[in-house]
Amino acid sequence: MKKSLSLFVLPAVLAAAALPAQADVPLANRAITQAEVLAAQNGWCKALLDIGAANASGGQAAAKALAEKVIDTAYGYQMGPVLFKPTLTVAPQTFRTTKAGALAYFVGGDAAFPKDDGFALKGWTRCEVSNSAIFIAGDSASTQGNVSFTGKDGKVTTVDKTWSYVKDDAGRLRIVVHHSSLPYAPR
Amino acid sequence: MKKSLSLFVLPAVLAAAALPAQADVPLANRAITQAEVLAAQNGWCKALLDIGAANASGGQAAAKALAEKVIDTAYGYQMGPVLFKPTLTVAPQTFRTTKAGALAYFVGGDAAFPKDDGFALKGWTRCEVSNSAIFIAGDSASTQGNVSFTGKDGKVTTVDKTWSYVKDDAGRLRIVVHHSSLPYAPR
Amino acid sequence: MKKSLSLFVLPAVLAAAALPAQADVPLANRAITQAEVLAAQNGWCKALLDIGAANASGGQAAAKALAEKVIDTAYGYQMGPVLFKPTLTVAPQTFRTTKAGALAYFVGGDAAFPKDDGFALKGWTRCEVSNSAIFIAGDSASTQGNVSFTGKDGKVTTVDKTWSYVKDDAGRLRIVVHHSSLPYAPR
Amino acid sequence: MKKSLSLFVLPAVLAAAALPAQADVPLANRAITQAEVLAAQNGWCKALLDIGAANASGGQAAAKALAEKVIDTAYGYQMGPVLFKPTLTVAPQTFRTTKAGALAYFVGGDAAFPKDDGFALKGWTRCEVSNSAIFIAGDSASTQGNVSFTGKDGKVTTVDKTWSYVKDDAGRLRIVVHHSSLPYAPR
Numbered sequence: 001m002k003k004s005l006s007l008f009v010l011p012a013v014l015a016a017a018a019l020p021a022q023a024d025v026p027l028a029n030r031a032i033t034q035a036e037v038l039a040a041q042n043g044w045c046k047a048l049l050d051i052g053a054a055n056a057s058g059g060q061a062a063a064k065a066l067a068e069k070v071i072d073t074a075y076g077y078q079m080g081p082v083l084f085k086p087t088l089t090v091a092p093q094t095f096r097t098t099k100a101g102a103l104a105y106f107v108g109g110d111a112a113f114p115k116d117d118g119f120a121l122k123g124w125t126r127c128e129v130s131n132s133a134i135f136i137a138g139d140s141a142s143t144q145g146n147v148s149f150t151g152k153d154g155k156v157t158t159v160d161k162t163w164s165y166v167k168d169d170a171g172r173l174r175i176v177v178h179h180s181s182l183p184y185a186p187r
Numbered sequence: 188m189k190k191s192l193s194l195f196v197l198p199a200v201l202a203a204a205a206l207p208a209q210a211d212v213p214l215a216n217r218a219i220t221q222a223e224v225l226a227a228q229n230g231w232c233k234a235l236l237d238i239g240a241a242n243a244s245g246g247q248a249a250a251k252a253l254a255e256k257v258i259d260t261a262y263g264y265q266m267g268p269v270l271f272k273p274t275l276t277v278a279p280q281t282f283r284t285t286k287a288g289a290l291a292y293f294v295g296g297d298a299a300f301p302k303d304d305g306f307a308l309k310g311w312t313r314c315e316v317s318n319s320a321i322f323i324a325g326d327s328a329s330t331q332g333n334v335s336f337t338g339k340d341g342k343v344t345t346v347d348k349t350w351s352y353v354k355d356d357a358g359r360l361r362i363v364v365h366h367s368s369l370p371y372a373p374r
Numbered sequence: 375m376k377k378s379l380s381l382f383v384l385p386a387v388l389a390a391a392a393l394p395a396q397a398d399v400p401l402a403n404r405a406i407t408q409a410e411v412l413a414a415q416n417g418w419c420k421a422l423l424d425i426g427a428a429n430a431s432g433g434q435a436a437a438k439a440l441a442e443k444v445i446d447t448a449y450g451y452q453m454g455p456v457l458f459k460p461t462l463t464v465a466p467q468t469f470r471t472t473k474a475g476a477l478a479y480f481v482g483g484d485a486a487f488p489k490d491d492g493f494a495l496k497g498w499t500r501c502e503v504s505n506s507a508i509f510i511a512g513d514s515a516s517t518q519g520n521v522s523f524t525g526k527d528g529k530v531t532t533v534d535k536t537w538s539y540v541k542d543d544a545g546r547l548r549i550v551v552h553h554s555s556l557p558y559a560p561r
Numbered sequence: 562m563k564k565s566l567s568l569f570v571l572p573a574v575l576a577a578a579a580l581p582a583q584a585d586v587p588l589a590n591r592a593i594t595q596a597e598v599l600a601a602q603n604g605w606c607k608a609l610l611d612i613g614a615a616n617a618s619g620g621q622a623a624a625k626a627l628a629e630k631v632i633d634t635a636y637g638y639q640m641g642p643v644l645f646k647p648t649l650t651v652a653p654q655t656f657r658t659t660k661a662g663a664l665a666y667f668v669g670g671d672a673a674f675p676k677d678d679g680f681a682l683k684g685w686t687r688c689e690v691s692n693s694a695i696f697i698a699g700d701s702a703s704t705q706g707n708v709s710f711t712g713k714d715g716k717v718t719t720v721d722k723t724w725s726y727v728k729d730d731a732g733r734l735r736i737v738v739h740h741s742s743l744p745y746a747p748r
Contacts, residue, residue, distance in 0.1 A: 025706075026471050026694040028454030028550070030540070031592035079543060080402030081320035083331035085347050088371050094347060095319035095331060097400050115373075132282035133268035133587040135363050137353055138700025138728075139513050140324040142364045144270035144282060145586075160272050160281060162349055162366040166324055166404070167699075169453060169543045176322050176402070177329045179349040181368030184275050186302075212519075213507040213658050215641030215737070217727070218405035266730060267589030284587050320400040325541075326512025326700050328405075353591070354512075356640060356730045363589070455694035457705035459721050462745050468721060469693035469705060489747075506656035507642035509737050511701040511727055516738045518644035518656060534646050534655060536723055536740040540698055550696050551703045553723040555742030558649050560676075 030167055032141040037134060040165055040173040041143065044074060045127035048149075051106060051120035060109055063121060067106045071099055076166060076174035087159050087180040090115060126150035129161075140166045142177070158183065217354055219328040224321060227352055227360040228330065231261060232314035235336075238293060238307035247296055250308060254293045258286055263353060263361035274346050274367040277302060313337035316348075327353045329364070345370065404541055406515040411508060414539055414547040415517065418448060419501035422523075425480060425494035434483055437495060441480045445473055450540060450548035461533050461554040464489060500524035503535075514540045516551070532557065591728055593702040598695060601726055601734040602704065605635060606688035609710075612667060612681035621670055624682060628667045632660055637727060637735035648720050648741040651676060687711035690722075701727045703738070719744065 047070040055063035075082050081097035086105045089096065093113055096102045104110035108118030131145035142164040149157045164177035234257040242250035262269050268284035273292045276283065280300060283289045291297035295305030318332035329351040336344045351364035421444040429437035449456050455471035460479045463470065467487060470476045478484035482492030505519035516538040523531045538551035608631040616624035636643050642658035647666045650657065654674060657663045665671035669679030692706035703725040710718045725738035 025692045026455035027595060027697070028450075028695070029595070029697045030453075031594070031697045031699045031702075033592070034588060034590070076402075079404075081322070081400035083320050083322055083329055083349060085319075085331060085349065085368075088373075090371055090373065094333075094370065097320045131586045132272075133270050133284045134589070135268070135270055135351075136588070136590045136592045137324070137327040137363070138592045139698060140327045141592075142270055142351055144272060144364065144366065146281075160366070160368065162270060162272065162364060164322075164329055164351060164364065176324070177331065177349060177351065177364075179331065179347070179366040179368070181272075181347065181366070182371065183281065184277055184369065186275075186277065212505045213642035214408060214510070215508070215637075216408070216510045217640075218407070218510045218512045218515075220405070221401060221403070263589075266591075268587035318399045321402070323401070323403040323405045324513060325405045332399075455696070457694050457696055457703055457723060459693075459705060459723065459742075462747075464745055464747065468707075468744065471694045506646075507644050507658045509642070509644055509725075511698070511737070514698040514701045516644055516725055518646060518738065518740065520655075534740070534742065536644060536646065536738060538696075538703055538725060538738065550698070551705065551723060551725065551738075553705065553721070553740040553742070555646075555721065555740070556745065557655065558651055558743065560649075560651065 030139050030171075032136055032139065032165065032167055032173065034134060034136065036167075036173055037136070037141050037143060037165065040074070040175075041129045041131075041163065044163075044175075045129060045147070047074060048106075048120050048127050049124055052122070052124050055107070055118075055121045056123075060107060060118070060121070063118070064103070064107045064109065067103055067120060071102050071106070073172070074175055075099070075102060075178075076168070076176040077102070079166075079168075079174070079176070082175065083164075083177040083179070084175075085179045085181070086119065087182060088119060122149075123152040124149045125152060140164055140176075141173075147180070217326050217358075219323055219326065219352065219354055219360065221321060221323065223354075223360055224323070224328050224330060224352065227261070227362075228316045228318075228350065231350075231362075232316060232334070234261065235293075235307050235314050236311055239309070239311050242294070242305075242308045243310070247294060247305070247308070250305070251290070251294045251296065254290055254307060258289050258293070260359070261362055262286070262289060262365075263355070263363040264289070266353075266355075266361070266363070269362065270351075270364040270366070271362075272366045272368070273306065274369060275306060309336075310339040311336045312339060327351060327363075328360075334367070404513050404545075406510055406513065406539065406541055406547065408508060408510065410541075410547055411510070411515050411517060411539065414448070414549075415503045415505075415537070418537075418549075419503060419521070421448065422480075422494050422501050423498060426496070426498050429481075429492075429495045430497075434481060434492070434495070437492070438477070438481045438483065441477055441494060445476050445480070447546070448549055449473070449476060449552075450542070450550040451476070453540075453542075453548070453550070456549065457538075457551040457553070458549075459553045459555070460493065461556060462493060496523075497526040498523045499526060514538060514550075515547075521554070591700050591732075593697055593700065593726065593728055593734065595695060595697065597728075597734055598697070598702050598704060598726065601635070601736075602690045602692075602724070605724075605736075606690060606708070608635060609667075609681050609688050610685055613683070613685055616668070616679075616682045617684070621668060621679070621682070624679070625664065625668045625670065628664055628681060632663050632667070634733070635736055636660070636663060636739075637729070637737040638663070640727075640729075640735070640737070643736065644725075644738040644740070645736075646740045646742070647680065648743060649680060683710075684713040685710045686713060701725055701737075702734075708741070 077099040084096040104113035106120040162179040165173040264286040271283040291300035291303040349366040352360040451473040458470040478487035478490040536553040539547040638660040645657040665674035665677040723740040726734040
């Protein structure tokens with residue numbers, strides 16, 4: 001019995017040494033990592049502040065040009081509708097499934113979205129993400145938590161925010177779901 | 188030239204008839220369909236009303252027992268944290284990443300969540316989903332739109348809602364992201 | 375008891391009627407369907423015959439031009455390495471992880487792949503797929519079964535074949551895994 | 562101009578410091594990593610040798626019991642058909658879409674698969690994987706390359722092998738595609 005046990009163990013020992021280190025094998029990787037998700041969130045915050053800075057230095061036209069570029073690279077509108085519920089929108093234009101609706105929300109100035117005055121133009125000086133939890137499904141990933149915006153006067157506005165990302169063919173994360181809301185205020 | 192053209196076309200014609208109809212080939216399918224998404228949304232509404240009905244007929248204990256079963260089958264808490272921001276929660280308990288937090292939100296009665304009085308116990312008589320858009324990533328799918336709840340007095344409360352689902356090993360959709368918020372009310 | 379039962383049932387009945395038919399909601403769908411898989415297989419067969427026909431009518435240069443176009447649209451080489459083990463390749467060039475290696479296999483004429491004489495140039499008149507089973511993971515899908523090629527002389531060559539596809543940003547299936555082998559012949 | 566430039570730069574600098582380190586945020590991760598893939602391959606080799614060792618020490622019944630356990634934990638038969646083309650099978654039983662077919666291949670002794678004499682019972686002393694390339698789609702991953710088996714007499718048999726894995730609800734990789742073939746031997 002002792003003998004057969006050692007026979008049983010031996011091959012496993014051999015196998016343990018069997019697989020070569022193959023760190024350099026050609027690899028295509030469409031999975032999303034936590035690090036990519038955190039970088040995408042940070043990038044969103046940075047882009048929001050950059051659009052505000054473009055407005056301060058170059059006016060609304062400069063802000064709009066930058067916002068359009070940001071939306072084109074960070075959101076998934078070229079794949080189809082994006083599920084975007086911004087913080088401050090109201091019915092019947094609550095949901096911004098098109099790029100035009102997203103652009104109007106960030107920089108205003110679109111007669112088709114008359115209630116939008118440009119969220120990115122409010123002079124934010126700081127944008128900070130605090131995640132409650134992250135779910136990585138594989139080729140999509142979602143986050144939920146708070147994002148805090150600091151205004152010129154130092155006042156901080158905190159929202160509840162959900163983002164979902166997919167990775168495009170070029171390997172870049174794109175926002176395909178974005179739900180933002182002010183905290184519930186019991187009356 | 189005419190001859191070579193017909194040579195070029197001929198094989199394509201043959202190929203068009205080449206593939207047999209194989210509707211009955213053994214198939215494992217983990218992709219999510221639009222029909223499955225709509226059924227899951229409908230199931231959530233039905234479950235909410237059922238929990239309220241259990242409360243009306245059997246009291247909070249009956250409602251809690253049913254709610255626990257609903258959460259176990261419709262949410263993904265057994266996979267890890269769920270990204271759940273219910274409509275009426277407040278800091279520091281805004282996000283309900285655990286099953287206990289979800290259960291308390293739906294039926295209350297948990298000293299650990301003192302502000303929860305049970306959203307499913309409010310006597311809703313109707314629950315209706317109206318999607319703005321749907322994004323199916325493959326093995327995950329997201330929806331965004333309105334859900335309207337009709338109270339006993341006939342008053343309708345409409346919320347903005349985002350859900351994301353994954354399919355479990357048994358082929359059942361499970362909610363892994365849920366963000367619900369009252370509409371923004373400009374002051 | 376009868377009363378509470380009817381109370382319990384009533385909301386469910388209401389809920390059953392709650393969800394509007396929303397067949398026209400904006401939808402982005404990156405999931406792969408069985409129909410798309412069958413179409414991609416059929417397309418591969420058709421392309422193989424078309425390359426052979428291009429060779430018959432326009433010579434190797436015409437075949438190569440078409441094959442390059444086929445590889446660019448039907449395989450995933452622009453995403454990274456493709457896991458391609460063609461039927462007739464031998465070590466040390468068994469695996470064709472690059473586009474150049476795939477092109478050489480299909481149409482030959484590449485000094486870097488001296489043993490390739492062009493699988494698509496063999497005068498196939500018919501190509502037929504018979505699946506053993508299909509696995510759809512969500513945004514990827516795999517098939518396994520036989521593919522039968524009929525030669526000019528009417529002789530049929532049958533191979534064992536596995537394909538895996540992903541859907542690109544444009545919604546097109548691309549082959550990222552392809553393993554083809556002659557049946558095992560016991561000696 | 563200098564001033565507006567510094568205004569433009571300032572917020573970005575603030576944002577760079579905005580995101581807290583959140584390595585400990587609750588995380589559900591269904592994506593597949595390269596390390597998990599390599600471990601699954603290594604586990605397959607180890608299991609093959611272990612089944613052989615069980616046969617040597619306990620006979621075919623012991624080998625079969627272990628093989629059944631291995632198939633239950635390493636393959637995806639409980640999800641549906643597995644796309645399994647073993648190295649040495651022949652028509653009409655080339656493809657082993659069921660667990661019974663896989664078990665017969667590994668340990669033989671099943672009258673329903675009369676040509677199977679048990680691949681795992683051949684006394685392999687070593688099993689080594691050498692990947693050509695890896696493709697991670699997100700929640701599925703594929704490998705392709707060589708696997709070399711060393712016999713009792715020291716002779717090495719090398720096969721071309723493709724594996725695809727999905728991650729189950731418990732976070733374990735399961736083989737859903739397996740295509741193995743002897744190298745093509747030009748005549």
